[in-house]
Amino acid sequence: MRQDDCYQLGEVIKTHGLNGEVSVLLDVDFPDEYQNLESVFLEQSGKLVPFFIETIQINGNKALIRFEDIESLNDAKNLVKSKIFLPLSSLPELEEGQYYFHELVGCEVFEEKQLIGIAKNVIDLNGNQLLSVEANGKEVLIPLLDEILLQADIKNQKLMVKLPEGLLDMYLEDDSDPQDDSDPQKE
Secondary structure, eight states: OOGGGEEEEEEEEEEETTTTEEEEEEOSSOGGGGTTOOEEEEEETTEEEEEEEEEEEEETTEEEEEETTOOSHHHHHTTTTOEEEEEGGGSOOOOTTOOOGGGGTTOEEEETTEEEEEEEEEEEETTEEEEEEEETTEEEEEEOOTTTEEEEETTTTEEEEOOOTTHHHHHHSOSOOOOOTTOGGGO
16 A cells, blocks of 8 residues: 555554553544544555554544554554554545545645645644645645635646735745845944
């Protein structure tokens, strides 16, 4: 399984107890939908390795997981900071007009007919999702709100946005300030 064929479910954040359990931070909208997982892929030395789940308890966006053949604190320590993945094929089909955040990456972002840039990433800041767009060699962060992201044509890799006034200028204005003639050292 290649990482390109998967989406990140979360990350092992710490060990739990002495019997090999780990605490996982889930990076998904509906964590409870993963209560019946049987297996996942963990990134180990840059490769995805399948791990089978003995038990899983989900509480909010965290899960307590016990994997098969991980039976001690030392075994569990080797999993800390491992990213957890599931195949893209396991995602449920969405209704027309809906999309997964990972599908936005790589799309061209337009305002009216003007190309702004290419979507590079979706960033979650305390529940506020931002679309990171590379525009003229700079990063522009666009809030992922219905009134801003008007249309997502995933098939054609195009996003239509209506940006708040001044947002783009704030990111793209020239960094070089004109010389300030009010330098006190010149007097």
